[in-house]
Amino acid sequence: MNKKTRSLTLAALFTALTVVLLYIASLWPTGQLGLVAVASLLVAAAVIESGLSFGIFVFVASSALSLLLIPNRVAALLFIVFLGYYPVLKSLIEQRRGNLLQWALKLAVFNAALTIVWFLMRHLLIGFFGDLPGIWLVYLGGNIVFLFFDYGFTKLIWFYINRISKYINRKV
Numbered sequence: 001m002n003k004k005t006r007s008l009t010l011a012a013l014f015t016a017l018t019v020v021l022l023y024i025a026s027l028w029p030t031g032q033l034g035l036v037a038v039a040s041l042l043v044a045a046a047v048i049e050s051g052l053s054f055g056i057f058v059f060v061a062s063s064a065l066s067l068l069l070i071p072n073r074v075a076a077l078l079f080i081v082f083l084g085y086y087p088v089l090k091s092l093i094e095q096r097r098g099n100l101l102q103w104a105l106k107l108a109v110f111n112a113a114l115t116i117v118w119f120l121m122r123h124l125l126i127g128f129f130g131d132l133p134g135i136w137l138v139y140l141g142g143n144i145v146f147l148f149f150d151y152g153f154t155k156l157i158w159f160y161i162n163r164i165s166k167y168i169n170r171k172v
Helices: 003-027 029-050 052-069 074-083 086-093 099-124 135-168
Strands: none
Touching (some): 029 074, 074 099, 086 099, 086 135
């Protein structure tokens, strides 16, 4: 099998698995965030195995399919707005020099996404949300959780590269 065919096959497989995980996440509200994070790991796997363009393909295809197929779209929206594109950006950001710059860029991306969600929610549900005086607590808590997520996600990527990827790259 040539490299392009192998990459496309893996991307399709990762896309299908991502949609399945997002579907399960929509049915299981208590594990929703964790399953969406695992689904984003499949985007990272596509980046590792086939490159950035296939990672972007997995994200876009999974996002579109999940919006079409999943009845409860909260999991799909979490994937689209916060976690699905992050492995691609993480790969690009971590190619830069300097840990401080990397962390600043990662936090800037997260805070931009959180701000967009906040303004959309506020605009769509103005009577429900109103003005929260403690919105800075949401940002502070969100940034702390994001830092833990990034650290854990890095460890999961390391685990994938060192324990799983060698079986995917095996010649039959």
